Amino acid sequence: MDRPGILAETALACGAAGVNILGMQVFAMGKRVTDVFVVSAPEGWTDLDIAHLFESAGGSQVSVTRVDQGATVDSATRYLQGVREVLEDGRDVADVLAELLETEPPDVADYAGHDVLELARRNGSALSISRAGPFTPVEKARAQAFLALTRGAIGTTARVTTLPSSQVPVVRQASLADVEAVVALHDRCSDKALFDRYQVPLQLPMTARMTRRLVAPDNGVALVVQQGDDVVGHGLLEELDGVWTFRLLIQDTHLGGNLETLLVRRAASHAKGDGADRLTLITAESNDKLLRAVGNAGFMARIERRDGSVHISVPLSSMPLGAVHTTG
Template identity: 30%
Template sequence: MALWRIRATVDDRPGYLSVLTASLALKSVNILAVQVHTTEAGAVDDFLVDAPDALSESDLVTAIAKGRGRNAFVSRAEAEGLADQPTRALALAGRLVHEPDALGEALVALLDEAEVRWRPEPLTSPPGDDDTRMTLADPAGGSYEVLRARPAFTPAEHARARALAEVAGTAVRHRQENITLLLPDGRELTLRTATPADAEAVVALHRRVSAASLRSRYLGGGAPAESRLRRLLEPAGGRTLLAETADGRVVAMANLLAEGDLGEIAVLIDDEWQRRGIGTALVRRLMAWAAKGRFAALVAHTAADNVAMLRTLRRLGAGPAERDGAMVSVTLPVAGQEKKEQVGEPV
């Protein structure tokens, strides 16, 4: 027996797929996997089959024609083809999360028989595609041209290729957002955007810090419930940054929470890592991110006796402090906001 890949178009009408499969069955062809692509020309049926060794490519083409199939494409297949397309696409997406530079290789693996060419020139127009060619932007720079004369690309294949490119782009942007912070004592920390996968490390941070640090961050309250901490990792309309050591221990968390066009910034730092410039670095990055959005103002609330945090906020240009009992509120500048107001742009 031999593995073959078969692709053919049939009318998208009830019973037509069964006619094709019956014609193949008469030749003792065993269908191992099937996938149906809906197109304007009809239903494109993609099979992985096990056929008797005596059957040739022309025999299979003849059987397809007798089964009312058209635009037949037949080629030898490898055992790797036994993995269905959704499984293969998910595996490739998983690889791109860790290796976004491997997009070209992923496209080759995804699109059987395709030729993938990388060009240093970026796309000058929106990504395009047709039956035999598609173009995709390379998130690392440049662009890809994907060519395949036969079989023609289906809409599903176009969508999968674009989805892989988006996964690679997200991974590249995430990598670019990570920066290394060199502390005065020579130690290094990574500053990066938080994800839901950081929940356990953030909970551990809250368990390590002192009661005084928790009161300063949560204005008199203790550590919030674990469910709220998980929500803080991806605040709606805002952002959360973490500082972590080389071994993955989170030692600081800074949140930018959005309430309409107002942003609220708060920071929590492990006691043994305080007064090393970590809070300043985190808040500065949150302010830079806020400047790209539609925030009209940023505020920070902290305990009146939190001298270190107040010093950090003043260093970053905070306005006069407004005291309300044991709490102090300050306003932080949003870069470009004054210019928007002057020209009358909506903020």
């Protein structure tokens, strides 16, 4: 609807038909304009009836989607609330977007065809959302911006299932539900363990906001070691320009055991499964425990020292058991 007076004609048509306009927004899309109306119709009206009403008033490419009372709330506020639910409450991105885009199926025959919205996450994966009514350009832009703001958070948000303290440590993929546990892990680690991980002294305590990237990275995967109710180890596997790197942190009370080896093996398996032919582990120069862990995992390694850190590069073509052989 992009000609003068058409909004007035639409309002008159709705009034004559007993359809109440509860809210509307106008979006300029280049040479076209998209008008979004929130309406309530008389009892017995179908989606087709509403579509025909707006088409008869001069609308083109009309689509109708059933909404709940939340649709009368300002759209920007709804989307900002959705971002908070993902980042703070740990809700799944796809579930929140499904609510924001009102993807529940209609109770009438589809008149406009089935539409699939393909959204690109930063890590290259795709999120598909489908609806009987077509998505408008405005909805597509909002959904992509929402995904970017939440950094494409992936994975289940169910709380971690706790394990009895007597059980052996378990290595698993991290999720947003692990934020608090990973913050607590940093609080329990010594300055030495934190320096080995980050190669710089941490001046401030780790916060939940900082930790979100550690459990849901943009380009890779996060791993945790859980023992009982606690996370006692964490590893961050990332890919940048074809180079796969891995950094890990183990609670001091568990250093020197087999947790480092378990994390290294799991990280290597993930990287190889994603097509990597080499993995580089990065740590401080003084961290001999990690070098031993690489050997216990059965890798041959190339060691390089760069600006106060050590880069331990291992080929992933094969993973034979044996000692580490270093060059460099």
